[in-house]
Amino acid sequence: MSxxxxxxxxxxxxxxxxxxxxxxxxxxxVRPISDELIRAMSGVIQSDVERGPFxxxxxxxxHVIEFKTNGPAATLTGLARGFQAEVVEANRQLAAFGAxxxxxxxxxxxxxxxxxxxxxxxxxxxxxxxxxxxxxxxHGWSNLQSMHLNFPFNGNAEFGALHAAIRALLPLLPALAAxxxxxxxxxxxxxxxxxxxxxxxxxxxxxxxxxxxxxxxFTQADYxxxxxxxxxxDIAPHDPEGILQDEFLNSRGAIARxxxxxxxxxxxxxxxxxxxxxxxxQIVKATLQSLVAERWEPLAQIQRLPMDTLEQIFxxxxxxxxxxRISDPQYxxxxxxxYSRPATAVELWRWVLNDLTQxxxxxxxxxxxxxxxxDHGTLARRLLRALGGDESRHRLSEVYQRLCGCLxxxxxxxx
Numbered sequence: 365m366s367x368x369x370x371x372x373x374x375x376x377x378x379x380x381x382x383x384x385x386x387x388x389x390x391x392x393x394v395r396p397i398s399d400e401l402i403r404a405m406s407g408v409i410q411s412d413v414e415r416g417p418f419x420x421x422x423x424x425x426x427h428v429i430e431f432k433t434n435g436p437a438a439t440l441t442g443l444a445r446g447f448q449a450e451v452v453e454a455n456r457q458l459a460a461f462g463a464x465x466x467x468x469x470x471x472x473x474x475x476x477x478x479x480x481x482x483x484x485x486x487x488x489x490x491x492x493x494x495x496x497x498x499x500x501x502x503h504g505w506s507n508l509q510s511m512h513l514n515f516p517f518n519g520n521a522e523f524g525a526l527h528a529a530i531r532a533l534l535p536l537l538p539a540l541a542a543x544x545x546x547x548x549x550x551x552x553x554x555x556x557x558x559x560x561x562x563x564x565x566x567x568x569x570x571x572x573x574x575x576x577x578x579x580x581x582f583t584q585a586d587y588x589x590x591x592x593x594x595x596x597x598d599i600a601p602h603d604p605e606g607i608l609q610d611e612f613l614n615s616r617g618a619i620a621r622x623x624x625x626x627x628x629x630x631x632x633x634x635x636x637x638x639x640x641x642x643x644x645x646q647i648v649k650a651t652l653q654s655l656v657a658e659r660w661e662p663l664a665q666i667q668r669l670p671m672d673t674l675e676q677i678f679x680x681x682x683x684x685x686x687x688x689r690i691s692d693p694q695y696x697x698x699x700x701x702x703y704s705r706p707a708t709a710v711e712l713w714r715w716v717l718n719d720l721t722q723x724x725x726x727x728x729x730x731x732x733x734x735x736x737x738x739d740h741g742t743l744a745r746r747l748l749r750a751l752g753g754d755e756s757r758h759r760l761s762e763v764y765q766r767l768c769g770c771l772x773x774x775x776x777x778x779x
Contacts, residue, residue: 371625372516374526375653377436379514379626380645382447383634384465384771386427386458392764394474395463396426396481404457411486418450424491425506426481429454429465436516436626440646441727447638448774455772467771468743469509469544469558469633472760480506493607497568497599503547504565508558511541511632511641513648516625523620524582526627528667529655530618532698533648534577534631535677539709541644542685543633543743550755555685555744558633559617566615571598576617576631577674582667587620617678631678635743636770636777643733650725651699651716660700669695685742686710714738736776749779 386395399409402420406413413420419434431450437443455464480501482491491500500506515530517523542556554560559576566572571594581587596609603609611621617631629648635641655666673692680688690696691706699716701707707715717734720726726734740746750763770777 371518372436373518374516374522374656375649376516376518377438378440378645378649379433379436379512379628380440380443380447380642381430381432381512381514382638382641383423383428383430383509383511384451384454384467385471385509386429386463387466387471387768389459389462389464392466392471392761392768394427394471394479395461396479397458397461397463398422398426398429399483399485400461401429401454401457404460409485415450418446420450420454422483422485422487424483424494424500426483427479428509436514440642440649443645444637444639444642444774447642451638451771451774464768465771466764466768467509467543467634467636468747468764468767469542469556470503470507470547472546472764473549473757474507475548476503476506477501482506489607493603493605497602497608498566502561502565503557504561504563507547508544508562509634510558510630511634511645513629513632513645514621514624514626515629515649515652517627518625520583523584523587523627524667525656525663526652527578527582527587527618527620528580528663529652530627530629531578531580531674532655532666532669532695533651534617534629535674535681535695536709536712537629537631537648538633538678538681539684539686539688540647540713540737540742541632541635542682542745543635543747545744545748546751546755546760549757549760551748551751554683555742555748556633556682559631559682562615569595569598569602571595572613573615575671575675577671577678578616578618578620580667580671584620584622588622591616591620633743636767637774639733639774640737640743640776643730644737646726646730647717647720647734650720654720654725655698661698665694666698669698681709684709685744686713686738710738733776736778740778743777746777746779750777 538556544558688709
C-alpha cells in the first residue's frame with residue numbers, strides 16, 4: 365500500500381538554497397571544478413554531499429556549487445552561522461586548487477558562450493536535454509547565482525493562500541536583493557541583470573517562464589490546468605522522451621512543487637554573505653506570514669492583484685532596485701502602506717520592516733542587517749558605488765576580490 369509523504373503545514377519549515385560560483389583565487393576567472401570539489405569532500409563524484417543539517421549539490425554548470433538545508437529547517441535563527449561554516453570549509457578545500465567562492469548573482473565578465481561547461485555526471489541527461497532545446501551557453505543559464513526559498517503547504521487552502529501571498533511579494537524582491545549590476549564586463553543600467561536575462565532564457569517555449577510572475581491560480585487543479593499542462597504540451601515536440609515533463613520544468617519566479625508540497629521562490633539574487641541572505645529570507649517569511657494572516661489586507665483582495673500591475677512593478681524593481689517607484693494604490697494597500705501618496709520600493713520595505721519589528725515578528729539582529737541594505741542600497745547599488753564609474757577590468761577585479769573577502773569572512777559589503 366502506498367502512503368502519502370508527510371506534509372509540513374504552512375510555514376512549518378523553510379528550505380534554503382544558496383548558489384556560489386567557483387573562481388580562480390588570483391584572477392577571478394570561472395573555474396569549472398565543482399565535481400572536483402565534491403570529490404575532495406566525499407571521495408567520489410556525486411550530485412549531493414550530506415553534511416548533517418546541510419547538503420552540497422551540483423548545479424547545471426561546473427563552476428557553480430550549491431549549499432542547502434538538508435530538508436526544511438525548523439527555524440531560520442542561527443542558520444547564517446551554519447551556512448557560513450560551509451562556505452569556510454568549501455574555501456578551505458578550494459584553496460588546494462587555487463580557487464575560491466565568489467558571491468553575487470552574475471560573474472561580471474564571464475563569457476558564457478565560450479566558458480560554459482555543463483555538469484557531465486549523474487543527472488546529466490536532464491541538463492543535456494535543456495542544452496539541446498534551449499542552448500545553455502548564455503547568461504540566463506550558465507551565469508547566474510541565486511537564493512531559492514521553499515515554503516511548505518498542506519492542501520488546497522494553504523496552497524491558495526501561500527501562492528497569493530508569494531505572487532504579491534515577488535515584484536518587491538529584486539528591490540531588496542538585486543546584486544547583478546555588471547554583465548559582459550560593463551554596467552548595463554539594470555541592477556538585476558540576472559532576472560533581466562532570466563526572463564528570456566526559455567524564449568523558444570515562452571510558456572515555461574511565462575511572465576515570471578505566476579498566473580492567479582489558487583488551487584492545484586487550476587495550477588495544473590493553466591500552467592503545468594500547457595508547459596508539458598508545449599515542450600512535448602522538443603522532448604519526445606519526456607525527460608523534462610516534470611514540475612521542475614516550470615521556470616516562473618515561484619514554482620509550485622505539488623510532489624513535495626512546497627512553493628519555491630527563485631527571484632532572489634545571492635548576496636555577499638549568508639548573513640545577508642538569511643536576513644532577507646527572514647523578512648520574506650515574516651512578510652508572507654503577515655499577508656496570509658491578512659495583517660494588512662484581506663486575502664481575497666491580494667488574490668485580485670492584476671498581473672499587469674505585478675509585472676510592471678517587478679520590471680521596475682529589476683531595473684532600478686530600491687529606487688523603483690510604486691504608484692498603484694491597490695498594491696500599496698496590500699502591504700499596509702499608510703499614506704495616500706506613491707512610494708519608492710525602499711520606502712515600502714522600510715515601512716514593512718518597521719511594522720514587523722515593532723510587532724516582534726522579526727528579530728533585532730535580523731533588522732540590523734536589513735537596515736544596512738535599506739540605508740546603503742542593494743548590493744548592486746553598493747557595487748556600483750564601489751566601482752565609482754570605472755568599469756575597467758582592473759577595477760572590476762579589485763571590487764569583486766573585496767566581495768569574495770566578504771563571503772569568506774561573513775561580513776556585509778560596504779563601498
